[in-house]
Amino acid sequence: MKTKHILAALGGAAAIAAGLALWAFGPQTGGATVDDTPRIALAPDDPAAVARGAALYATHCASCHGAALEGQENWRRRKPDGRLPAPPHDAGGHTWHHSDSQLFALTKQGPAALVGGGYQSDMPGYDGILTDREILDTLSFIKSRWPERVREQHDRINAAAAGSD
Numbered sequence: 001m002k003t004k005h006i007l008a009a010l011g012g013a014a015a016i017a018a019g020l021a022l023w024a025f026g027p028q029t030g031g032a033t034v035d036d037t038p039r040i041a042l043a044p045d046d047p048a049a050v051a052r053g054a055a056l057y058a059t060h061c062a063s064c065h066g067a068a069l070e071g072q073e074n075w076r077r078r079k080p081d082g083r084l085p086a087p088p089h090d091a092g093g094h095t096w097h098h099s100d101s102q103l104f105a106l107t108k109q110g111p112a113a114l115v116g117g118g119y120q121s122d123m124p125g126y127d128g129i130l131t132d133r134e135i136l137d138t139l140s141f142i143k144s145r146w147p148e149r150v151r152e153q154h155d156r157i158n159a160a161a162a163g164s165d
Contacts, residue, residue, distance in 0.1 A: 040101045041158075042136060044144035044151065053141025056134055064122065065089050069145055083120050089142045096146055096154045099161035100139070107135050 043049040064086035071088030089095045110125030
């Protein structure tokens with residue numbers, strides 16, 4: 001029964017994140033949106049973006065998500081305080097199941113803000129801590145570490161998300 005609640009919360013978070021991303025960033029055009037926010041597209045093949053992202057990940061993410069993107073132990077099982085441990089960002093986790101826009105919104109706003117309803121998470125939103133470009137670089141670093149088959153699946157998720165705009 002708890003699994004259904006977790007899946008419902010994750011599904012709700014994904015839907016909210018997608019809606020917020022569309023509301024906040026509008027239609028994607030060229031390299032920027034109407035309000036000049038960077039286009040929500042990761043760049044895992046850009047060595048400069050990945051290098052910047054690696055340094056940012058080490059500073060802001062590795063303490064919870066692991067230096068090797070391995071996440072915390074038993075990441076699918078709630079801790080005594082009711083919060084979920086930090087999930088892995090490697091191919092064994094669920095990060096790659098979310099579109100670029102969803103990942104960006106989750107990172108910028110934080111899960112609690114996106115899920116709402118009193119949802120509690122140890123992950124903060126990074127708005128005001130990291131710039132939009134820094135968030136994209138960090139996510140680009142994460143994606144650069146996924147195996148090719150996972151990256152291709154993630155690209156299909158992005159294509160499907162773009163087709164629903």
